[in-house]
Amino acid sequence: MSVKPLVPISLQVNGRPVALAVPPSTLLVDLLREQLALTGTHQGCDTAQCGACTVLVDGAATKSCNVLALQVNGARVLTIEGLENADGSLHPMQQAFGRHHALQCGFCTPGMVMRGVAMAAEGVPAEAQAVSQALCGNLCRCTGYRGIVNAVCEGLQHMRAHAPGGAAR
Ligand code: FES
Ligand code: FES
Numbered sequence: 001m002s003v004k005p006l007v008p009i010s011l012q013v014n015g016r017p018v019a020l021a022v023p024p025s026t027l028l029v030d031l032l033r034e035q036l037a038l039t040g041t042h043q044g045c046d047t048a049q050c051g052a053c054t055v056l057v058d059g060a061a062t063k064s065c066n067v068l069a070l071q072v073n074g075a076r077v078l079t080i081e082g083l084e085n086a087d088g089s090l091h092p093m094q095q096a097f098g099r100h101h102a103l104q105c106g107f108c109t110p111g112m113v114m115r116g117v118a119m120a121a122e123g124v125p126a127e128a129q130a131v132s133q134a135l136c137g138n139l140c141r142c143t144g145y146r147g148i149v150n151a152v153c154e155g156l157q158h159m160r161a162h163a164p165g166g167a168a169r
Pocket of ligand 1: 046049054066
C-alpha cells in the first residue's frame, strides 16, 4: 500500500498563523476539528447541504466540508471560536442569537451565526425575506427559523451600526 505524501500548508486561523502538513485529501472541516481542536465548527451532512460547518474564508461564508485544506492555503479562516470581541464579549451576531432564543439543540448554530456574519459584507438587507433567502443553505431541525431570522436581522443592524462597511473582522 502506497502512503500519500503530506503537503505543507500555511494559513491564518482566527488571527493566528498555522503551518502544518496534511494529506492532500484532508477537508477543511477535518483540519479545523481534528488537527486544530476547533470543534465549534460542526459536521452534519458532509455533503454541502446543511451548513453546520460554515466558516469564513477570506470573509466569505464557506462550507468547510466542501473545501480541501489545500484550497485554503494562504487564506484567512474565521471560525465561531474566533468571533468573540477582543475583551471576551460575544460578537453582536452571537448576542442577537441569545436575545432571540434562536437555538434549541445548537447543532446548526455556529454555521447559522457565521453565515449571518458574512451577510454583513455581502450587503444583505437586515429584513426577514432577504435574510431567509440568504440562509437557504443552512438547515435547522429544531427552531422553525423565525428566531434565527430575527436574530440575524438584529445582528446585521448592530454590525452595521458599529462597523460601517460591515466587515466581520
Ligand atoms: S457538514 Fe458541511 S454542509 Fe453539512
Ligand atoms: S437548533 Fe437544533 S438544529 Fe438548529
